[in-house]
Each structure stands twice: as structure tokens, then as C-alpha cells.
Amino acid sequence: MAAALKSNVVNPEVEAPAPRLAQPEPALANTAGLVDAIPLTNASIALSWMPTGKTDHYRIYSDMGSGYGVYIHKADVSEPAFVDKMLRPGLAYRYRVTRLESHREVVLAQTAAATLGGQAPPDNLLNQQPVVTATVAPAPTALPADAVLLGLLSDNSYTDEFNTLHVVGEVRNDSNLDVGQTNIAITFYDGAGAVIGTANGQTILEVIPPGEISPFLITLSRPEGMESYSVRAVARPVKPELTPQLSVIQVKRFEDEAGFFHVKGVIENSGSITARRAKVVAVIYGRGGAVINVGFTYLNPPVLAPGERASYEVIFTYFPKYVDQKVIPFEE
Structure with a gap:
């Protein structure tokens, strides 16, 4: 196990460490206001904070929703923002943000948020209800010149006891390129066929090789008056990655x-x-x-x-x- 983050300043030995543990500190208990943590969907939370000086390298740690006060390294970012994806619905997540400067790692703040949907977390870290934008969608945005349309193999939807809509399915990369940066766009319609809302998500696999298939799972509060929906999946070419087998x-x-x-x-x-x-x-x-x-x-x-x-x-x-x-x- 990698070394624990036990003080406000540490000396990282490598530029991009393997996942490591960071123990909580009482001194950081009142720093949540320094980082905005906003639930985007039932499976994602957005973090943002004010840039600090000339720092352009930050690290994000998360307790992975465990609630045990143990933080694991999630990502290194160069902008004062990060979106944590593929989370569990209705679960509270705690985060710690650090900055790297002059070969030191300094803790900025720690905060918490809960994903939308499901039952509220026991500690009521956030008292927010799922919100769905229900406006008439504008004319479709033109796709980038290098956009790749993914083939929709099948999809399904169901609504659970908490009125959370689950849209699941599989898409296939029918091109001869590796693709990523996927966008699963869902449009919702009422009984008269009028657009009442939209939602966006990503495939579970970040990179889809040629001919391969990736599932997707998108959850949100069921739009009021929804009778049907349509799905469009788009991706962008990316460089092949060497990944574990x-x-x-x-x-x-x-x-x-x-x-x-x-x-x-x-x-x-x-x-x-x-x-x-x-x-x-x-x-x-x-x-x-x-x-x-x-x-x-x-x-x-x-x-x-x-x-x-x-x-x-x-x-x-x-x-x-x-x-x-x-x-x-x-x-x-």
C-alpha cells in the first residue's frame, strides 16, 4: 500500500502516483466552502474551486462513498475542476483536493456531496432533490467533422420505486478507429410527441476499439409526462491506449x-x-x-x-x- 497522506504538506515521490490513501484531518473540517461539489446525475458529481496562485496541477482524492474517512487518489488535473463519474445513485461521497507546487503537495480543502436518486444518505450531507430540466430543446447542434456515430444495438428503460429513470443499453463502434469522448444523448417526449427534456451520459468503457461494444447506464429523475424517448450515440477518434489485459x-x-x-x-x-x-x-x-x-x-x-x-x-x-x-x- 502506498504511503498515507497524514499532514497538510507531503513530498510526492512520483508525478502521477498509484492510488494511495489519505487520512482525514480535523483541521480541514471547515474548508468545504472552498470547493463547490454539485451532483450532476445519479452517477456523477462535479467539483470546482478557485485557482490558487500559479498552480496548475491538482490532485483529487475520494473516500469512494465508503464513509470510513479513508481517501484514495482518483485523478491528477491541470484545471480547477473535476467530474467524478460512474458513481452509485443516492450515495454520499467525500473529497479532498490538493495542489502541487515546488515539489510539495498542499491540501486545499475537503468537501462532500451526494449523487442524485435513491434514498438520501444517512448523514444528510446534502439536502438536495433530483432536478430535471424540462424545456423544449433547441435545434440540434451540428456534429464535429470527426464525429463517429455509434450503432445502437439495443436499449431498455425502467423506473424504480424512487421515481428514478434508468436507461440502459449497448452501442457498437462500427468504424475502423478507436473512439472515445462518447456522448449518449437522450431526448424525452410526451404523449403528443413534443420534446419535454434531454439528458446526456457516456459509455461505461472510455475507449471503444473498432468493432467492439460498450454498455451504457444513465439514471435521472423521471421527466414528468414522459411517454417515450430516443437515443443517439456519438464519439470522437482517440489514440489507442495500452491497457491491462x-x-x-x-x-x-x-x-x-x-x-x-x-x-x-x-x-x-x-x-x-x-x-x-x-x-x-x-x-x-x-x-x-x-x-x-x-x-x-x-x-x-x-x-x-x-x-x-x-x-x-x-x-x-x-x-x-x-x-x-x-x-x-x-x-x-
Whole structure:
């Protein structure tokens, strides 16, 4: 395990460290106002703060929603903003922001926010309700010249007991280029066919090679009066990335006595690169191969050296008439 961040000033040994732990400090308890933390969707939170001096290098730490006061390195950024994605609905997340200057790492502030949807977190860190923009959409924006339209293989939607709408599906890269910077654009319509709102999200895989498929999962408060929706998926060409080779060793599925559906098993790092933040996405299908639901989780443990194995378990509450499943391991 990497060294813990135990004081307001540390000396980082490397420019971009592996995930490491940062212990909380009582002195930072009143610094939440220095960082704006705003929930964007049921699965993302935006952080922003005022630039400090000539610093253009910041680090973001998160407790990953655990509530245990242990912070893990999430990202290095050069702008005073960061969007944390692929989070769990209705869960509180705590963050710490540091700046790097003169070979020192100085803690700026720590703050907290909760993703939209689901039940409010027990500590009521944020007393915010899901908000959906319900305005008539303007004329569609012209696509960039290098935009790549992704093929929509199938999609599904359902509304849970908290009036949270889940839109899930799969898209395929039918081009001969690696693509990323994906944008899943959803337009909602009322019974008369009028546009009543829009939503945007991303594919779960950040880079989709030629011919490959990525699931997507977008959650938000159900737009009032929604009767139907449309989906458009667009991406941009990106440079191929060298990523860890993660292999599915074992897959089991079962329904428990409480009525939850489990997909669990084992993943192995069969390549030569260490996976730092390994996850799996599980897709369950109905008849004809149509997507029913999509879920994801971190491996346990999330760091996998070459040859090492880790377990996973994805739990679904919505799984009508499932027939098959697919598990995709990847590095966040």
C-alpha cells in the first residue's frame, strides 16, 4: 500500500502516483466552502474551486462513498475542476483536493456531496432533490467533422420505486478507429410527441476499439409526462491506449432469497501491466439478446498485478425474464 497522506504538506515521490490513501484531518473540517461539489446525475458529481496562485496541477482524492474517512487518489488535473463519474445513485461521497507546487503537495480543502436518486444518505450531507430540466430543446447542434456515430444495438428503460429513470443499453463502434469522448444523448417526449427534456451520459468503457461494444447506464429523475424517448450515440477518434489485459475466469449467477439477482466471479490480470482501478460491468439480457439491465462494481481488490486474481459481485434489483449475461472487466 502506498504511503498515507497524514499532514497538510507531503513530498510526492512520483508525478502521477498509484492510488494511495489519505487520512482525514480535523483541521480541514471547515474548508468545504472552498470547493463547490454539485451532483450532476445519479452517477456523477462535479467539483470546482478557485485557482490558487500559479498552480496548475491538482490532485483529487475520494473516500469512494465508503464513509470510513479513508481517501484514495482518483485523478491528477491541470484545471480547477473535476467530474467524478460512474458513481452509485443516492450515495454520499467525500473529497479532498490538493495542489502541487515546488515539489510539495498542499491540501486545499475537503468537501462532500451526494449523487442524485435513491434514498438520501444517512448523514444528510446534502439536502438536495433530483432536478430535471424540462424545456423544449433547441435545434440540434451540428456534429464535429470527426464525429463517429455509434450503432445502437439495443436499449431498455425502467423506473424504480424512487421515481428514478434508468436507461440502459449497448452501442457498437462500427468504424475502423478507436473512439472515445462518447456522448449518449437522450431526448424525452410526451404523449403528443413534443420534446419535454434531454439528458446526456457516456459509455461505461472510455475507449471503444473498432468493432467492439460498450454498455451504457444513465439514471435521472423521471421527466414528468414522459411517454417515450430516443437515443443517439456519438464519439470522437482517440489514440489507442495500452491497457491491462483482464480476463474473466469465472461467472456465476443466482437469485437470492430476498429477490436480488447476483452476477459474481473471478477476474485475472493475464497481461504484463498492473491494473490500478479495475472494475467489471455486467450486462443481463432477455430473449433475442436485448439488454435488460447494466451494473458495475470495483474488483476486490481493485489493484491487480500481472498474474493476480480478484473477485467481483454485481447485484441487480431489476431483472425481468433474464436469459443470459456478459461480464466485461476494464480499468477505470
